[in-house]
Amino acid sequence: MEELESAIKPILAVLAATGIALLATLVLRLAVNHVFRRVPDFKSRSASATAPVFVVMLCVGLRIAMASTMSGQPWFAPVDFILVAGFIAALCWLVLAALSVAERIVLRQFTGRVTDGRRRRRLTTQVTLGRRIIGALVITLAVAGLLLTIPEVRTLGTGILASAGLISIVAGLAVQSSLANVFAGVQLAFTDALRIDDVVVVEGLWGRVEEITMTYVVVRVWDERMLILPSTHFTTTPFENWTRNSPKIMGSVELDLDWHTPVSELRTHLHGLLASTPLWDGRTGKLEVTDAVGGLVRIRVVVSATDSGELWDLRCLIRESLVGFIQTIQPASLPRQRWEMMSEPREHTPQPAAAR
Template identity: 35%
Template sequence: MKTEFLALLTKIRHLFGWLPGLLSSILMLCVAGLVAEMFSRFITKLILRIPGQKRGAFVRSFTMAMQRPVRIMLVIVFVGTALPVSGLPYDIMQATMHTLVVLFVLMLGYAAVVATRILSDAYLKRINGKDDKDDILLRTHMTQVRVLRRTTDLLIGLLTIGAALMTFEPVRQYGLSLFASAGAASLVVGLAARPLLTNLFAGMQIAMTQPIRMEDLIIINGDWAWVEEITSTYVVLRVWDWRRHIVPISYFLENTFQNWTHNSAALIGVVFLYVDFNAPMDRIRERLREIVHSAPLWDGKEFAVQVADCNAHVMTIRVIASARSAMQSWDLRCEIREQILAFLRDECPEALPRDRISHVASVSGLDVMGDPGMLSPPVKRPPPGAYMGPRSGTSGGGMSMTDGGQGHG
């Protein structure tokens, strides 16, 4: 087939023989690229006709995403095959061939990145179709796929650029000299790229060991935050008020943090109530049981009411209730507080906390509270509407006080 193709291109070149040699060669190469374009479109249409709801749909979507890089690579291959019979000068043909090789390597790396993304997105779409969004296995697979995909993209990019640069003779000689002095070169490169390599290996370790996963709820710097994105170098954390923490990925291997959804999304929420010693515990406990059992956010597993502590003023009631997730636990605790406070205010006001003051007489028999000498003297206030005018011998308009309207300070 190659021989027939070259013979066809030679005939086409002879058809343009009346043109200048360089122009006829360029037109022949353009014809070769056009043939590659038509062949690619024909193959694409055939593949898009493959039937099927699942596998056929995946093959069609994969073909649509890959058609651009594959089409460009086919054009490069056809044009490169036609170069020997193009009649171009040797130096121009060599430069054109080198350019085509570099383009082919770059497009091959691009096609590899696109294929990796298509396969990973298809896998994520399939596992995201599950109803249980809090499934640990689901979030584990999402984390592994996304982290490994970004790492793969980075490695493919480095290998592609390296392979393209190695096609240049000076760069190839430099690469060989680096291999010859591998000890010093590896030390210099390792020191220069230490942060990048640290985060890169940390990302791979996180993908394998899973200290954090996508949509995990963690506590960092006193904030609730969900793991929104894990890249090869950093992690994006979404706070409840839509703020974002950008944290280096190595942080999660070098520091301690709280992960509330590591093994399960379910949590036990705690509510503390501070009530008076006269609070009827039986009624309060029964009312709390009614509140929790009727709450749709309660998962039906854990519930308890206990007097956890007391001091000189109040006693502390601890209420625990479990929920399916951290946000549902937060909402459940808010609902418990609202309903039990309304119950105490309306039906058990004696349970509300209060301060007690007891007056005890002194040992000497002198009652400080009853001794007039220890109290402030009465204040003489004028009767309502009384105004005596300015005092004599003073400047300014002051008010004089009368003996009426005595009050106690």
């Protein structure tokens, strides 16, 4: 009878701990949803944290139940060690899930209120990178906590601390480049030098910043390629940021034409074209003669657009329209080269004296 009771007690303890953990998770879930009921989509966005909360509650409940009913059993020590390790891992999982939920809610709240694209990109970059830094610290602490639960590891603590100076020097030399990238990533995010969705020109390629991590930056090039660069590249190498202050940008179109080109008619055609296209933002639109040497006249058109993508389309539209206008309306304006044919002078032959 005693053997049967000793076998049933662990089962009953596990069932009771599981039921209490489920009930506590449900109550906590309802309470949190009620507190944050005014936050849009909080219920759906925080659903990913339900599982780690249950695991944490279950580990706590199982350890309390086991300690109160079966602490004298010979298998209690390894089971207790597994429960403690599971609690640390579940707690780390819960913190990471909470950070992810907080990131989504903060970005949803502030990006909806902030209309300035520059501030929105800066907030997205800083919140995302901050979540990753805190997550890395939490994982590091969790691993350290798991190691400290092992008695053999705790006994080595004195020796490890004694040799900490030498270990730190060796580790610093070994991961010098990695640490430099980490600090560079933090510098990029919190000095506002580079933000997610910024338009940049790096390594001679035009692209948009897709992701900023603690060690590298992902740039989506215009042809959908992914350019992955270390964070130190952006702190040690000059690069172009077209959206650093504002996405608005200006660009130019240049044509080499003949001297017979009617500049006033081209200017009138340009103004009509700009007025008819939504790509132009109305800030700058002018046509000027910037050079007139070497047998050709250089026409330069300067226009502006709301962002680099629309500017590219606007420049292509202006170039095609001006070429078509010159070909059909003003063919004499097409660039050409001229040569002048001159006859050789005849040599003067002296006449004889009898013919004079």
